[in-house]
Amino acid sequence: ETGVTQTPRHLVMGMTNKKSLKCEQHLGHNAMYWYKQSAKKPLELMFVYSLEERVENNSVPSRFSPECPNSSHLFLHLHTLQPEDSALYLCASSQDLPTSGATDTQYFGPGTRLTVL
Amino acid sequence: GQNIDQPTEMTATEGAIVQINCTYQTSGFNGLFWYQQHAGEAPTFLSYNVLDGLEEKGRFSSFLSRSKGYSYLLLKELQMKDSASYLCAVRDRSSASKIIFGSGTRLSIRP
Numbered sequence: 097e098t099g100v101t102q103t104p105r106h107l108v109m110g111m112t113n114k115k116s117l118k119c120e121q122h123l124g125h126n127a128m129y130w131y132k133q134s135a136k137k138p139l140e141l142m143f144v145y146s147l148e149e150r151v152e153n154n155s156v157p158s159r160f161s162p163e164c165p166n167s168s169h170l171f172l173h174l175h176t177l178q179p180e181d182s183a184l185y186l187c188a189s190s191q192d193l194p195t196s197g198a199t200d201t202q203y204f205g206p207g208t209r210l211t212v213l
Numbered sequence: 214g215q216n217i218d219q220p221t222e223m224t225a226t227e228g229a230i231v232q233i234n235c236t237y238q239t240s241g242f243n244g245l246f247w248y249q250q251h252a253g254e255a256p257t258f259l260s261y262n263v264l265d266g267l268e269e270k271g272r273f274s275s276f277l278s279r280s281k282g283y284s285y286l287l288l289k290e291l292q293m294k295d296s297a298s299y300l301c302a303v304r305d306r307s308s309a310s311k312i313i314f315g316s317g318t319r320l321s322i323r324p
Contacts, residue, residue, distance in 0.1 A: 100255070138217070139256075139300070139314035152311060186255065200304070201246070202312070204255035 099123040100205035102187050108211045109177065117172040117208045119187030127193050128170040129202065130162060133184040145170060146193050177212045184209050217315035219301050224321045225291055233286045233299050233318045241306030247275050247286045248300040250317065256300055259286070288320075296322045 100121045109115050121128065130142040144152035145164040159181075161173040170187055188202040216238045225231040237245070244263040248256040262268055262277035262284060274287040286299055298317040305313060 136221075136316065138316045139302075141311055144311075200312075201258050201261065203258070204248075206255045 100187060100189055100203050102185075102205035102208050104208055105206060106209045106211075108213065109174070110213050111177060111179070113177075114173070114175040116174065117185055117187075117210075119170040119172075119205055121168055121170075121187075121189040121203070121205075123189055123191075123203060125189040125191050125203075126167060127190045127200070128164060128167075129188040129190075130170065130172050131186040131188065131204075133186055133207070135183075139186070143172075144193070151193065174210075177210075179212050182210055182212045217301055217303055217313060219299075219315045219318045221316065222319045222321070224323060225288075227291055227293060227322055227324050229291050230287065230289050231291060231320065233288075233301075233320065235284045235286070235301035235315060237282050237284070237301070237303045237313075237315075239282075239303055239305045239307075239313070242279060242282075242303065243306045244304040245275075245277055245284050246300075246302040246304075246312065247273075247284075248302060249297050250300060251297045259299075291322050293322050293324070296320060 103118045127146045129144050132140045141154050142156045143162045148164045159176050163171040184207045186207045187205040190200045190202045219235045246261050247259040249259050250256040260275035267276045272289045277284045298319045300317045301315040302312045
């Protein structure tokens with residue numbers, strides 16, 4: 097599935113840097129998600145957007161700041177991160193929010209492998 | 214609370230059959246997904262169950278028992294390319310926008 101793209105694929109940053117992760121979906125979906133995947137831990141939902149409105153914020157530290165300028169693009173702005181924030185950050189999209197039915201099947205991007213030094 | 218359990222690792226032989234189990238506890242079950250994730254790649258959707266029973270899709274089948282809080286993914290005629298992590302995920306009514314993922318089962322296929 098190449099409908100969801102993410103850039104960059106790999107990112108190394110210092111704790112004082114500011115960087116942004118970008119996600120773009122070409123599927124015409126209405127909902128977009130940011131997940132964090134750490135080694136041997138479940139996927140952790142960070143943020144959910146539906147029609148450019150944030151509908152879920154899972155107690156994520158303020159050093160992570162999402163932005164959804166339109167239904168096709170999603171950004172994750174990073175600043176003053178900690179080494180424990182090193183992980184794979186996955187973007188996903190679905191036709192609608194997962195309230196019911198199969199139209200909420202999530203399609204994932206390839207992820208950004210983030211290393212914080 | 215919400216909890217999803219699945220084995221951390223499994224090994225199987227090429228051409229054989231393997232069953233990956235998933236048990237869950239949620240306050241309001243509303244559907245279960247299985248995803249496949251190859252190392253370094255994105256998770257890809259395999260199956261979705263919301264009613265009890267078996268859903269078959271080619272070499273892969275998924276089973277659900279809501280009363281037991283239990284699902285399994287059955288892979289037949291295993292191929293080397295099936296070596297991957299398999300993620301069980303549950304949708305919960307307590308949050309309209311949330312799907313809870315298990316830690317995944319890493320399946321290794323040997324010749």
